[in-house]
Amino acid sequence: DEARTCGGSSGGSVAAVSAGIVPLAFGSDTGGSIRQPASFCGVVGFKPTYGRVSRWGLVAYASSLDQIGPIARSVSDCALALDVVSGHDERDSTSIPGAAPNWSADLANAAAASADGDLQGVVIGLPSEYFVEDGVDPGVLACVREAIGTLEAAGATFEAISLPHTTYPISTYY
Numbered sequence: 001d002e003a004r005t006c007g008g009s010s011g012g013s014v015a016a017v018s019a020g021i022v023p024l025a026f027g028s029d030t031g032g033s034i035r036q037p038a039s040f041c042g043v044v045g046f047k048p049t050y051g052r053v054s055r056w057g058l059v060a061y062a063s064s065l066d067q068i069g070p071i072a073r074s075v076s077d078c079a080l081a082l083d084v085v086s087g088h089d090e091r092d093s094t095s096i097p098g099a100a101p102n103w104s105a106d107l108a109n110a111a112a113a114s115a116d117g118d119l120q121g122v123v124i125g126l127p128s129e130y131f132v133e134d135g136v137d138p139g140v141l142a143c144v145r146e147a148i149g150t151l152e153a154a155g156a157t158f159e160a161i162s163l164p165h166t167t168y169p170i171s172t173y174y
Contacts, residue, residue: 007040008033010071014041017071024081025071030061031173034069045071046078051096053082054089062173063094079103120155129166 006015010027014037017025027034029047038045046069053068060066070081086100126148131141148158 005040006037008037010034010045011037011040014038014043014045014071017041017073018043023072024077026068026081026085027071028058028061029067029069030065034067034071038071043071043073044075044078045069046082048082048086049096051092051094052100053085054087054092054095056089056091056095065173076104076107079107117154119151122151122156124151124156124158125161126158127163127166128160129163 005011006018008014008027010025010029010033013025013027014034016022018041027037027045029035029045034045034047047067048069050064050067055066055068058066058068068085070078070085072078072081080103082100082103086103087095088097088100089095130136133141152158
């Protein structure tokens, strides 16, 4: 749809995955450049933990925020990609030492554990700062609340939490 944007600096990679041109791509994410385009285009984009995927060769925009992450048509494809690219890299001083998680196995184990839909004992924190009417698209808020209801029906419980520094990320980013 030429009247819409695929959003963000990784938008081309996301559009290629969404259109079926490629099965997998990688992007760089500083402030949402993988995740936002992925959400716009109906695919999966993942920003790993800082240092989990080597940034060697990346031209950093904001070194302390930049991450390399996969873009794919499914969570399991993202997990497979992370299995290949995660891990310590001596060429990247921010790379986490030691073995990386087995993303695919962890995903399979989580799926098996929740296959019966029982989320008893799972506690999820909901930041009160994120549930405001101003600045949040009503459709997004409705979808999040629907998801909360689905998770509660499966046995999860929710606790209100506060992330008081929520107002600072944009100024910190700049």
